[in-house]
Amino acid sequence: MAMEAAVQDNAAKKMTRNQVAWRAANEIPDGSYVNLGIGLPTTCANFMPEDREIVLHSENGILGVGPAPEPGTEDPELINASKDPITLVPGGSFFVHSDAFVMIRGGHIDLALLGAFEISEKGDLANWTTENPKFPPGVGGAMDLAAGAKQVWVLTDHVTRKGAPKIVNSCSYPLTAKQVVTKIFTDLAVIDVTDKGLVVREMAEGLTLAGLQELTEPELTLAPDCGILSAPVL
Numbered sequence: 001m002a003m004e005a006a007v008q009d010n011a012a013k014k015m016t017r018n019q020v021a022w023r024a025a026n027e028i029p030d031g032s033y034v035n036l037g038i039g040l041p042t043t044c045a046n047f048m049p050e051d052r053e054i055v056l057h058s059e060n061g062i063l064g065v066g067p068a069p070e071p072g073t074e075d076p077e078l079i080n081a082s083k084d085p086i087t088l089v090p091g092g093s094f095f096v097h098s099d100a101f102v103m104i105r106g107g108h109i110d111l112a113l114l115g116a117f118e119i120s121e122k123g124d125l126a127n128w129t130t131e132n133p134k135f136p137p138g139v140g141g142a143m144d145l146a147a148g149a150k151q152v153w154v155l156t157d158h159v160t161r162k163g164a165p166k167i168v169n170s171c172s173y174p175l176t177a178k179q180v181v182t183k184i185f186t187d188l189a190v191i192d193v194t195d196k197g198l199v200v201r202e203m204a205e206g207l208t209l210a211g212l213q214e215l216t217e218p219e220l221t222l223a224p225d226c227g228i229l230s231a232p233v234l
Contacts (some may be wrong), residue, residue, distance in 0.1 A: 003131075013204040014158075014187040019231035022047040024113060024185040028054050035059065035104070035145055037114035038082045040155045044113055045086070047234075057109055059100045059141040064092025081141065084213075097215050104141065104148040112149035114142065116156045116181075118171040121218030123181035123193040125152065126173035146177035158186035159215050167191070167198070168217045188212060190229060197221055202229040 015023065021043035028034060029060065030052040046067040048054050056065035058080040065080060066087035103109060104158035118126040121233045125146055128139045146152055156166055184191040189212055190202040201223050203212060209222050 006069075012207050014206065014234065015229065015231060016187075018043060018047075020155055020187055021183055021233045022111050022234055023190065023229070024153060025049065027153075027183070027185075028052070028111060029143040030054070032110040033063075033108065034111045034113065035149065035179075035227045036065075036110050036178075037112065037142065037145070038140065039115045041082060041113035041115060042082055044078065044155075050141050056140050057100065057103065058086075058232050059097060059104065059145075059206065060098045061095045061097040061165070062088070063095075064089045066092070072102075101141070103142060106145045107146070107148055107150065109149045111151045111153065112139055112145040113153050113155055114145065116154045116166065117224035119154055119156075119167050119181050119184055119193075120165070120171050121169055121193075121198055123152075123179045125154065125176045125181050126171040127154075127176050127192075129174055131173065142176050146180045152177075152183050153182045153183040153185065155185045158212075162213075165215055188215070191220070192223075200226055202227045204229045 017040055021040060025044040025047040026049050033055045035219050036044050036058045038162060045056055045065055055063055057063055057064050060081045066089040069085050069087050071111045078086055078088065090214055114127055116125055117128045117130055128142050159165055181193050188207060192199045192201055198218055199221050200212065203226065205228050213220050
């Protein structure tokens with residue numbers, strides 16, 4: 001009951017999915033080569049900061065992915081690995097998908113933004129199956145990205161639809177990779193995964209550390225300079 005009450009209490013303070021994507025996109029350093037995972041991370045392509053050169057990679061063989069096309073202008077032959085229609089930025093290129101995986105496995109991708117079913121306090125990632133027979137597992141390139149990218153950031157709702165924590169002491173679902181996640185962006189907070197535990201860098205306005213802790217299994221520590229999680233209306 002305490003979990004349900006906390007979810008209801010925090011509902012008005014949550015960021016939208018577009019706002020979470022915007023917040024993560026605006027954290028990406030200039031000059032980065034970045035892969036966007038299926039689902040929420042893919043949305044980040046629509047919010048890349050204009051003052052930085054960020055090259056988006058797709059494992060079906062693209063460098064230079066741009067934002068989603070305007071409705072009615074989609075090209076059915078121009079899609080990302082999620083089969084979503086995309087645009088291409090000037091200078092973008094196409095190549096065989098095996099070369100895209102060479103880039104991933106060779107350590108040439110600076111950052112992978114991925115979704116998650118669960119993230120452990122040590123940065124373990126579970127994002128490819130819930131072992132539900134109604135939803136067949138789909139690894140895709142997740143394991144390659146989790147192991148090959150220089151950094152892995154997760155974008156996800158802070159809790160499941162039933163109000164259970166997604167940030168847990170230990171993952172109950174099969175792992176994608178161990179100790180790879182360094183940063184978590186949720187609809188309630190931005191959290192760093194460090195050697196000393198989970199450090200909250202930003203929280204939604206009006207939310208206390210105690211309130212966030214109710215929705216999170218591992219112990220949280222507040223950063224000395226913790227700020228308010230905010231984004232434009234999107």
